Amino acid sequence: MGLLVDVVKQGAGNSNDGNTARRFFANPGATAQITGVDEELIKRFGVILQVISCGEYVDVEKFREYCATTARRYVELYAWYYMPASVHKLLLHGAEIIEHNNFIPIGKLSEEASEARNKDFKKFRTFHSRKTSRIATNEDIIHNLLISSDPYLSSFRPKMSQIRNKPLSDEAKLLLNHSVTKANIEFVDIGNLSDCDTD
Structure with a gap:
């Protein structure tokens, strides 16, 4: 696959970055064959990665169910391997994090x-x-x-060509909330809240 995994890069950390992850999950069949990990599980993690990084509003209930099913599959297949804390947080608490930050899509909060x-x-x-x-x-x-x-x-700069993101998979599109628009989002001015309004 031409991937460098866990390779130290001089002055730049290591080779584990978003591009490596995207290429890893782009071909679940080859990835499963190389790593020996269940292909369906790799595919599901790839869909979750697409959804949380796409910058669109997520349907929280569908995402919660999808992550719960993925977590159950992980435990059924790999109960012998302790689930990493980051995977646990994503699968079991990801929907709550998205739900409590519903004023902006979760993908827009990345450090990209x-x-x-x-x-x-x-x-x-x-x-x-x-x-x-x-x-x-x-x-x-x-x-x-x-x-x-x-x-x-x-605004005076010449317009740059728009970045062309890869299209989402059909499975990832099912987890998005297409009914949410900027007009639907209720913003709260924190500066106007007094101490008694916090409950």
């Missing part, structure tokens, strides 16, 4: 945007900051980050 700014941070530090002191360097970096993210200034 901040990770994408790392290259800008390095560029600003190297080419657009004073090197007289750490305070001056950090001040210049912050100013450049603020300027580059300003919505008004960004």
Whole structure:
């Protein structure tokens, strides 16, 4: 499959990242043959990964049932292997996390945007900051980050071509809530809540 798993990358952690995971789950048949893990289980985990990272609203009840079925299958097949804490949290508590953060799709809360700014941070530090002191360097970096993210200034940039995400599988589409729109979401202004309103 051409994947490097758990390989240390100089100065950049290891090779276990989102791209590796997507490629791993993209071909469940080959993955199951190589790892010896149940193909249906790999397919289900791939669907869950698509749903939580797609940036769309999730149907909480369908997601809860899908994750519960996946957890039962995991325990039936691999009761001898203790379920990792991250897998437990996703399968058994993922729906509650999505339910209590329903003002924005769970995929929009990823650290992908901040990770994408790392290259800008390095560029600003190297080419657009004073090197007289750490305070001056950090001040210049912050100013450049603020300027580059300003919505008004960004409106003058030429439009970039839209990122083409891979289409969701049919199974993943069934777990999405297509009836939710921005107009349906009720926002609460936290600044206007008093101490007595918290219950």
